[in-house]
Amino acid sequence: MNETVLCKHKLTTKRELLILLLIKAVLTIKTLIQIKDLQKDYISQNSTVTALSDINLDINSGDIFGIIGMSGAGKSTLVRCINFLEKPTKGTVIIDDKDLSLLNDQELRNVRQDIGMIFQQFNLLMQRNVEDNISFPLEIAGKSKAEGRKRAKELLEIVGLGDKSKSYPSQLSGGQKQRVAIARALSTNPKILLCDEATSALDPTTTRSILALLKEINKKFGITIIIITHEMTVVEEICDRVAIIDNGYVAEHGKVEDVFSNPKTDAAKKLVYSNKAAVAEMKGKRCIRIVFDGKSSYEPVIANMVLECRAQVNILFADTQDINGKAIGHMILQLPEDNMVAEKIINYLRDRKIVVEELKNYV
C-alpha cells in the first residue's frame, strides 16, 4: 500500500529516493506467514471438535517462532494447517503473498516443496539409507539422482553426520535420526521449517544439541523456523517470538521476553509459573529437622537436593552459619505430599552425612 502511494509521486530529488529506499528496507522485514481467522473443526458422525478457532498470527521472515501449549491445545493441528496438510474449516494461511486456500492440489504440492517439516518420531523411510532419505524431497521435485547425492553430502556435513550417508535409520540414535530428518527437510532449500515436537522424544542433552543446530540453520540460511512444543525451555532457548495456544485459541503472543516476563492470561501464567504454583500448594504433612554438624562440607545441599530429587521443599525455619567452609546449624523442612519423593529427599540428605530427624505434627 505504502509503495503504491509513493509511486505516484514524482521522484526528483535524491532525498526522496533515499527515503524510498529506507521504507523499502523496513518493508523487507516482512511477514512471511500470515494466519488469518483460522478455524479447524474435526467432524465425525456424532460430534464436532473445534480444534482451533480465531487464530490470527503473523510470522516474520527469519524468525524462530514458538507455538507452545498443553497437550490437546491444538498445536499439531495448527502446524498442519500452515502447510495445508489439514485444510482449515474457516480462514486461511498466506505464505509469501500466496493464499493457500486458493491453490489447487498441484500448486499446493509445489508450495509444500518450499516448506520443510520435522516430527517428533522423525518419520524417516526405514528401507532407505540416510543419503536416499535426504534426497527424497529432491526426487519428489523431479531432480536427478546425482543432484540428490550431492546435496545429501553437503547437508550431512551441515548436520554433522558426514560419515553416515550409507547407514540405515535403524542404525542411528534418536538424535542422529532427527539430524537426518533436518537434513532431509532442508534439501530443497525451503524458506520455512516446521517442527512439531521435534525434540520431545530426545533426552535433555540431545535436545540442546538439536536446538543449537536449528538455531545455526536459522542464522546461516535465514530460514524461518516454527517450533511446536510443550516445553518452556525449548522456547526460552531459541525462540524470538512465541504464541501460547490454549484450548484452540491464541491466548497470548509476542516477543518471548515480554510474554514470559509478564504473562497476562491464565493459560500463559500456568505455563510460565508452573513450578511456583506447585510451591503455593505445598500440602505435605511431613516435616524434618536437619542438622548441619560441621561434618558435611559447605555445598548448596538444599539447592542440589531440589535439583536432583526434582521436588520442592518448604523451608519453615533455618539457622545456619558458614564456619570455615563447614555448615553448622539446623533447618526445618516441609516435605512434599508424595511419600516416595519425601523418602527420596530423606535418603539424599542422609547420604550426605546430614542428620535427619522427623518432626511429628509440626504443621
Add this chain to the structure above:
Amino acid sequence: MFSAETIKMLIDGTADTLYMTFFSTVFAYLFAFPLGIALVITKKDGLKPKPVLNRILDIIVNVGRSIPFLILLIAVIPLTTFIAGKSYGTTATIVPLVIAATPFIARLIESSLEEVDKGVIEAAQSMGASIKTIIFNVLIPEAKTSLIVGGTIVIGTILSYSAMAGVVGGGGLGDIAIRYGYYRYQTDIMLITVILLVVLVQILQEIGMRIAKKTDKRVIK
C-alpha cells in the same frame, strides 16, 4: 523302485505344478495389486477417501474369499473354457486359480500397506509428494518385507490349490495323486506326490523368507 515312466510322470507333474503356480501367482498379482492399493487409499482416512467405492471393493473381496475353491473351480468352467479353450489341463486351471487367489492377495497387500507408519506418509505429503509418488516410493518400498512374506504365503496357497484342481483334471502333482492314489490305490505314488508337494512348499517358503529377511533394512545385521 519306480519305473522310468513313473519317474518321468512325476517330473512332468512337478513341472506342471510349478508352471500353474508361477503363472497363477503372476496373473493374480497383476489384478490384486491395483485392488489392494485401491482398498487402502479409498479408506476413510486414506490418501483418496472414497467411502462408497471402498465399501463395494470390500464386499467384492469378501465374497471372492468366502467361496470355497472347489465350488469356484466348477462354477467358472464356462469362463475357463472361454479363455483357455477347454476346461481341463494345466493352462485352463490357471483361470480359477487366479480368480480364487486375487481377493486373497488383495487382502494381504492391503494389510501390508496398512502397516506403513502413518507418520512417514505424512512426512512425504509435507514434502509435496503426489499420491502416485506416495504409493510407489513410500508405501510399496516401506512395506516391501511384509509384501514379500505375503508373496511367500500366496505361492504356498496357490500351490496347494493347484493340487486341489487335480480333482477336476487340472494336471500337475495333485492330478497324479488323485488318479493313481485315489482311483488306482497306488498309495506309494500318492505318497511320493504328497512328499513332493510338501518339499516344494518348503523350498519356496524358505526362499521367500530369506529374501524378505535379506532385503529388510529395519533390522540391524
